[in-house]
Amino acid sequence: MRIATWNVNSVKARRERLLAFLARHRPDVVCLQELKTEEPGFPREEVLAAGYHAAVLGQKTYNGVAVLTREEPAAVSTGFGDGGDETQARFVAVDVAGLRVASAYVPNGQTVGSEKWAYKLEWLARLRGWAERQAGAPLVLCGDFNVAPEDRDAANPAAWEGTVLCHEQVRAAFGRLLDLGLADAVRLHHPEGGLFTWWDYRQLAFPKNDGLRIDHVLLSEALVPRCAAARVDRDERKGKLPSDHAPVLVELS
DNA sequence: ATGGTAGTTTGACTA
Numbered sequence: 001m002r003i004a005t006w007n008v009n010s011v012k013a014r015r016e017r018l019l020a021f022l023a024r025h026r027p028d029v030v031c032l033q034e035l036k037t038e039e040p041g042f043p044r045e046e047v048l049a050a051g052y053h054a055a056v057l058g059q060k061t062y063n064g065v066a067v068l069t070r071e072e073p074a075a076v077s078t079g080f081g082d083g084g085d086e087t088q089a090r091f092v093a094v095d096v097a098g099l100r101v102a103s104a105y106v107p108n109g110q111t112v113g114s115e116k117w118a119y120k121l122e123w124l125a126r127l128r129g130w131a132e133r134q135a136g137a138p139l140v141l142c143g144d145f146n147v148a149p150e151d152r153d154a155a156n157p158a159a160w161e162g163t164v165l166c167h168e169q170v171r172a173a174f175g176r177l178l179d180l181g182l183a184d185a186v187r188l189h190h191p192e193g194g195l196f197t198w199w200d201y202r203q204l205a206f207p208k209n210d211g212l213r214i215d216h217v218l219l220s221e222a223l224v225p226r227c228a229a230a231r232v233d234r235d236e237r238k239g240k241l242p243s244d245h246a247p248v249l250v251e252l253s
Numbered sequence: 254a255t256g257g258t259a260g261t262t263t264g265a266c267t268a
Contacts, residue, residue, distance in 0.1 A: 009268085010260055034268090036260065061261055108268055116267095146268095200268090201258035244259075244268080
């Protein structure tokens with residue numbers, strides 16, 4: 001079973017890229033973030049023709065998440081259902097193939113100390129609450145976490161020290177997710193670090209490989225023995241009109 | 254030098 005997560009940075013701008021990605025990897029499940037469109041703008045017919053059901057939570061201009069599945073999901077839920085703010089389309093989860101799979105788009109946080117920063121910290125705490133309530137489910141929590149968990153997840157950690165993607169408070173919040181028994185799939189298979197999923201469009205960051213690893217697949221404890229491989233599809237960041245994020249792919253036996 | 258790219262939208266915001 002192959003599971004992928006990818007921040008596409010506009011599913012309308014990346015429609016052909018997405019269809020080529022599905023054809024190339026034939027994943028069983030794909031979590032998408034930053035659709036940047038309401039549901040009617042999602043290329044549902046093309047994705048269906050490629051063999052996928054689509055659970056979509058859209059929003060105009062910003063955010064937007066989806067889970068594509070080859071099997072029809074047994075259940076779909078959007079948001080955290082915790083009584084908190086649900087105005088931003090950042091979370092959708094499905095039950096499929098005996099798994100609970102979630103696509104999360106964690107707020108960037110803009111600048112430390114801003115209102116958006118406070119919202120990011122609150123959102124990460126709510127995400128932890130949601131994950132805690134899934135205790136016992138075989139959980140695959142995927143997404144753009146906007147957190148590089150450790151210095152080995154940045155090409156130039158000194159340049160990013162104290163910023164919204166590397167700040168100790170978001171690293172601690174990420175750590176509190178792992179404390180629930182969730183495992184970072186790429187870390188399991190590539191403990192040496194130096195593997196990145198996002199490169200800024202500016203400053204020739206990709207050619208210089210000046211990246212960060214901020215997109216993750218977290219697996220509940222029971223799934224860890226089934227995780228045969230985890231990788232970053234760096235090639236997807238190459239060529240014409242790429243997303244600024246590369247997909248992460250995980251193989252479950 | 255305090256910039257730079259990209260998407261949405263068409264001015265300004267977000268990342």
